[in-house]
Amino acid sequence: MNEAPYTLSHLDALESEAVHVFREVAGELERPVLLFSGGKDSIVMLHLARKAFAPAALPFPLLHVDTGHNFPEVLGYRDRTVLEYGLRLHIASVQEFIDDGRLRERPDGTRNPLQTLPLLDAIERHRFDAVFGGGRRDEEKARAKERVFSLRDEFGAWDPRRQRPELWQLYNGRHAPGEHVRVFPLSNWTELDVWQYIAREKIELPAIYFAHEREVFARDGMWLAPGAWGGPREHEPLQRRMVRYRTVGDMSCTGAVDSEAATVEQVIAEIAASRLTERGATRADDKLSEAAMEDRKREGYF
Incomplete structure (x- = not known):
């Protein structure tokens, strides 16, 4: 009797790819960090990272670039999660950079564009060589151009012409001193995939x-x-x-x-x-x- 071939569901395939990415980075690079804001994509990313290394503790810390204008509900979730799982959290504060004059408040009050300098400062100060982010290709045109492993130069800048091929899920984290790699485990997910995974995994x-x-x-x-x-x-x-x-x-x-x-x-x-x-x-x-x-x-x- 011929048995039907075993196939993964699309959520299983996406989960497997993301877990593989986390393990590749942990094996290839020395000082990774995971961006965690308490938003849904970073929550799913943390869930996948914990799965990738269970039953061991997460082998890298979290980093939140705090604009100072975050939603209180989200900050509360962030802090509860860090406490519940005994995680290490670094906070890069936009407000601190404004207070000491390294940044200037924008006329429209928007601080999202001001996150770049605190982020790059934290990467340099802690010598992070890989930074996990929850960016997905379906979100926006520029993100659709980016590889899973995205090389950044010594100034943290992205050059689309320096992107590397990623055939057969082979990722290249090689970088010169001062450079680092941005890593996107959810690259191939859609917003709908994220929510279906949240439903399946019963993620709060x-x-x-x-x-x-x-x-x-x-x-x-x-x-x-x-x-x-x-x-x-x-x-x-x-x-x-x-x-x-x-x-x-x-x-x-x-x-x-x-x-x-x-x-x-x-x-x-x-x-x-x-x-x-x-x-x-x-x-x-x-x-x-x-x-x-x-x-x-x-x-x-x-």
Whole structure:
């Protein structure tokens, strides 16, 4: 009797690829670090990393570039997670760089573009040679161009012309002194894949990702939350609406979407019907120009 060949589901295949990437980096490079903000992609990335090395402890620390304008729910989740799993967390603070004059506050109050200098400073100070990030190719055009292993020069800058081939999942982490590698284990995942994996693995998320009533105001076609970053202005009245967040970042540039999706299953159904990427729909910093993300990546941004 012929048995049907064993095949992996698409989520199993994505999980296997990500676990392989984590193990490759741990075996090939000396001082990796995982970017962790408490956002859904970094949460899934941490879940995969813990799976990759279980039952041992995670062999590298976490790093959060804190803008000072983060959502309180997300920061609370970050701190609970670090405490629960006994993880090591480094925090690079944008506010510290503003306070000591190394950075200047932008007129629009947005701090996302200000993350580059604190990130590069932390990489240099701790001598990290590999930095895991949760970027996915479906999010944005510049991220679609990037390899799983992305070489950065001694200034942290990305040059698309220096990208290396990655045939047969063979990754090259070789780099000169002062350079480092950005690594994207979720490169081939989509937003829908992430949510389906969250459902399958029963991963807890901050409540901000599910429909809840919140005070927001309209600006540039998005619902923004009020905060110390400078919103709303006089002509931007506050409203209470049922919203949720598809992505989380600096409060000044991360918009909410109208939604009634209060469970993981309802979110999956909502995303499956959507025709807008999460960053295209809710991130003002990516709407500055067609090449906004690519310009920032060339300067050292993630």
